Amino acid sequence: MTVAVAEEWVERPLRDFVGEARVLLALLLHPSGQVLAQHGFTRAVDVMSACALAAAIQASSGELGKQLDGRPFGALHHAGRERQIFLAPVRTARNEYILLAVFDQQSSLGIVQLYFEEFRAALATAAPTASVERPPALAPDFEGELNRNLAALFGRK
Amino acid sequence: MLAGLTRQRGVRGSMVVGESDGLIVDASLQVGVKGPVVAALAASLYRRARMSADAAGVGTATFLQLEAERGRVCAIGRNDLVLVALAEPRANVGMLRIEMLRALEALG
Numbered sequence: 302m303t304v305a306v307a308e309e310w311v312e313r314p315l316r317d318f319v320g321e322a323r324v325l326l327a328l329l330l331h332p333s334g335q336v337l338a339q340h341g342f343t344r345a346v347d348v349m350s351a352c353a354l355a356a357a358i359q360a361s362s363g364e365l366g367k368q369l370d371g372r373p374f375g376a377l378h379h380a381g382r383e384r385q386i387f388l389a390p391v392r393t394a395r396n397e398y399i400l401l402a403v404f405d406q407q408s409s410l411g412i413v414q415l416y417f418e419e420f421r422a423a424l425a426t427a428a429p430t431a432s433v434e435r436p437p438a439l440a441p442d443f444e445g446e447l448n449r450n451l452a453a454l455f456g457r458k
Numbered sequence: 459m460l461a462g463l464t465r466q467r468g469v470r471g472s473m474v475v476g477e478s479d480g481l482i483v484d485a486s487l488q489v490g491v492k493g494p495v496v497a498a499l500a501a502s503l504y505r506r507a508r509m510s511a512d513a514a515g516v517g518t519a520t521f522l523q524l525e526a527e528r529g530r531v532c533a534i535g536r537n538d539l540v541l542v543a544l545a546e547p548r549a550n551v552g553m554l555r556i557e558m559l560r561a562l563e564a565l566g
Contacts, residue, residue: 408502411481411498
């Protein structure tokens with residue numbers, strides 16, 4: 302099983318989650334759309350697309366939750382005919398992230414939810430404790446950061 | 459239906475769980491039983507047992523019993539629903555099985 306990471310501290314929690322929950326694809330990203338880690342993707346362009354879409358969905362559902370319920374909605378599950386997605390925020394002392402997981406009939410929503418809770422706890426424990434200011438939604442060097450992370454994930458110079 | 463199962467001696471809880479999603483449809487559980495966790499894992503276990511039985515050519519899985527150090531997990535299913543019961547070692551498994559089969563009929 303291959304888990305590619307831009308920051309080492311996320312590798313173990315994500316690897317455990319992917320293995321236990323038997324998801325096909327997994328992405329851990331910053332709410333701005335920058336990727337931190339991935340499993341299952343073979344092309345950088347797919348990661349970029351998935352990150353952009355996941356960040357947009359999370360932003361939309363978060364805002365919708367605020368409008369309807371006074372606070373952002375939590376996890377989102379969407380079931381297709383063969384594949385399903387699970388999208389949920391993960392908060393650590395360092396920052397907030399988004400996990401996108403794609404799974405099929407080899408897993409189930411219950412299993413993904415179960416191991417997501419473990420992933421959330423493991424990530425919070427593994428996160429560097431030094432608090433940093435929340436970066437702007439679109440960092441000044443967003444494109445550079447994005448390309449650096451993609452290069453780290455796919456081994457490009 | 460579930461309350462009746464849970465009233466059996468030594469039964470700590472029972473649940474109806476979706477087989478494909480592992481989510482609880484209804485449950486009657488004693489305090490301290492981690493319902494969602496057991497539901498997700500038991501449904502996954504039952505589904506794999508059913509697929510194994512099918513692959514082995516031995517027909518439909520009828521009753522699954524997992525014996526553990528401090529109790530048992532029993533499961534039977536129909537129409538994408540799994541009836542799961544958690545029992546202590548002292549529980550009468552024969553009686554529990556009959557009650558679960560009856561409850562399964564009620565599930566339709």
